[in-house]
Structure formats: structure tokens, C-alpha cells
Amino acid sequence: MVPPLIELTGATKRFPSGSGSVHTAVRDLTMTVQPGEFVAVVGPTGCGKSTTLSLVSGLQPPSAGRVRVNGEDVKSIPDGVGYMFQTDAVMPWRSVLENVASGPRFRGVPKAEARAQAVDWIARVGLAGFEKYYPHQLSGGMRKRVALAQTLVTKPKILLMxxxxxxxxxxxRALMQDELLRLWSGSGAAVIFVTHDLDEAIALADKVVVLTTGPATVKDVFEIPLERPRKVEELRLTEDFRKLYADIWESLRSEVDKAREKGASNVA
Structure with missing residues (x-):
């Protein structure tokens, strides 16, 4: 049996709060991701989904428990990790070509080779001809394509999204989901994809992890036995998709309700 590429065992993360108390974002979080596996993480707003990515990336150390990548405890950013954020991480003062080439250049790739890799990935994400454009000249979807190329050009073994x-x-959004699946297919990269959109999670993933309301822990794990390759919009119309959605939503809904009630009581 292939050992997990990513393994969280009883991982807990606490942060000091502004009032001097301690806020626990995730508690006793245990999950695994195999090489080449696409895992979507869903849960109520503010439950600790992004904190989970921070633990895997090495941006935050666990307060308790273990986080391991490729069999090693995570003590800094592991080799081969690509991170795609909610907000654009493109540099506005650089062209599309310069943005995409920046990752290889940072890793010591010679300028000409880095630019050649960038040109290749710009074409792969459908932006050939836009190499000299700047982010402010692009639509939101085009900037996301730049960010995707910027992340994938380094050939990450782990993709955190x-x-x-x-x-x-x-x-x-539907176009970008299809684009992600096309570019990820055959790459061998393991993906952890955080989303609030259950449709998106099911359409993309091999398995969906449902987190509880904060402090988050794993409530359920659902395997997604839908065949690949997938076309997102077509997939959503199938009976298998609707059945999976109903089953996962049944688990997620109670956590969303708890988070809503908790928010209402804090306001009151």
C-alpha cells in the first residue's frame, strides 16, 4: 500500500486572540492525502479550512499533533508545494510572462529557460498572445489563468488551493474548474482544495472531507466514484452527482446550522 503523501494526525492549532484568550482553529484533525489524489475540504464559514492548508504548507506549525509530508514532519515549507490563494497573487508591476517566469527564476532556473517554461504554461492555460499584458489589462478569469500557470509552472507535487x-x-468559474481538471490530469500532483461550494467540491474531487464547525475536526469523508475525465457542467446534471450532493449536504447542513446559531448568539 502506498504511504500517504500528506498526513495530519491529531493536528491542533491555537492562536492568541485580541482579548488575551486562546482561539482554537482546528482540533484533533486527522486526514490523509495520497499521491495524485484530489481532496476537497468543505465546512462552515470560519471553521478552520484555510488553517488546515497553512499547516500542510508549513506557514503555521501545529500547536499539538503531527503534520507530515512525504513521511517527514513539516517544520518549514516542504519542497514541491504550490499554493493558490483566493485573492490574486500576481504582481501588478510585472507582465504575464514575468509573473509566470518568477517561480522558476526564484528556484535558480536561468532566465532564458524560465521564460521558455513560462511561455509554454501561458499557452497551456489559453493565454498565448497575452505575454506582454499586465494584470490590470486582464479580466478576472484571465488573471486566475495567470495565477494557475504561475503555480503549475514549478511542477508542484502538492497543490494547495x-x-x-x-x-x-x-x-x-465553471470554465476554470474544467481548466484545472485538464491541467491537473496526469500531473501526479496531490491537491487539497478548500471551497464553500459543495457542487465544486464534488465535481472536482476524488474525496470530500467535511469539517465540523470551529474548532474544526473531520466529521465525515466521502469518496467520489465519478469517472474521469469530467466535464463540470455535464456532471452536475447526472443522477449520481445529485445523489452524492444530497448525502454530503446532509452531513454538512447540521454544521452550517450550528455555525449560524453560534454567530447569532455572538451578535446577541
Whole structure:
């Protein structure tokens, strides 16, 4: 049996709060991700989904428990990790070409080779001809394509994605979901994809992890036995998709209700 590429065992993360108390974001979080596996993480707003990515990326150390990547405890940013954030991480003062080439250049790739890799990935994400454009000249969907190329050009073994398409309109979002699946297919990269959108989670993932209301822990794990390759909009019309949605929503709904009640009581 292949050992997990990513393994969280009883992982807990606490932060000091502004009032001098301690806020626990995630508690006793245990989950695994295999090489090449696409895992979507869903849960109520503010439950600790992004904190989970921070633990895997090494941006935050666990307060308790263990986080391991490739069999090693995570003590800093592991090699081969790509991170795509909710907000654009493109540099506004650099062209599309310069943005995408920046990752290889940072890793010591010679300038000419880095630019050649960038040109290749710009074409792969459908932006050939836009190499000299700047981010302010692009639409939101085009900037997301730049960010995707910027992340994938380094050939990450682990791809961490924190609601990367949430700000896009419905049509552009569906296009980007299909684009992600096309580019990820055959790459061998393991993906942890955080989203509030259950449709998105099911359409993309091999399994969906449902987190409880904060402090988050794993409530349920659902395998997604839908065949690949997938076309997102076509998939959503199938009976298998609707059945999976109903089953996962049944688990998620109670946590969303708890989070809503908790928020209402805090306001009161």
C-alpha cells in the first residue's frame, strides 16, 4: 500500500486572540492525502479550512499533533508545494510572462529557460498572445489563468488551493474548474482544495472531507466514484452527482446550522 503523501494526525492549532484568550482553529484533525489524489475540504464559514492548508504548507506549525509530508514532519515549507490563494497573487508591476517566469527564476532556473517554461504554461492555460499584458489589462478569469500557470509552472507535487475561484462569475468559474481538471490530469500532483461550494467540491474531487464547525475536526469523508475525465457542467446534471450532493449536504447542513446559531448568539 502506498504511504500517504500528506498526513495530519491529531493536528491542533491555537492562536492568541485580541482579548488575551486562546482561539482554537482546528482540533484533533486527522486526514490523509495520497499521491495524485484530489481532496476537497468543505465546512462552515470560519471553521478552520484555510488553517488546515497553512499547516500542510508549513506557514503555521501545529500547536499539538503531527503534520507530515512525504513521511517527514513539516517544520518549514516542504519542497514541491504550490499554493493558490483566493485573492490574486500576481504582481501588478510585472507582465504575464514575468509573473509566470518568477517561480522558476526564484528556484535558480536561468532566465532564458524560465521564460521558455513560462511561455509554454501561458499557452497551456489559453493565454498565448497575452505575454506582454499586465494584470490590470486582464479580466478576472484571465488573471486566475495567470495565477494557475504561475503555480503549475514549478511542477508542484502538492497543490494547495484556497477558494481560488470564489470571486469569479458562475460561467467563468465553471470554465476554470474544467481548466484545472485538464491541467491537473496526469500531473501526479496531490491537491487539497478548500471551497464553500459543495457542487465544486464534488465535481472536482476524488474525496470530500467535511469539517465540523470551529474548532474544526473531520466529521465525515466521502469518496467520489465519478469517472474521469469530467466535464463540470455535464456532471452536475447526472443522477449520481445529485445523489452524492444530497448525502454530503446532509452531513454538512447540521454544521452550517450550528455555525449560524453560534454567530447569532455572538451578535446577541
Amino acid at each position: 484556497d477558494e481560488p475561484f470564489s470571486a469569479l462569475d458562475v460561467q467563468t
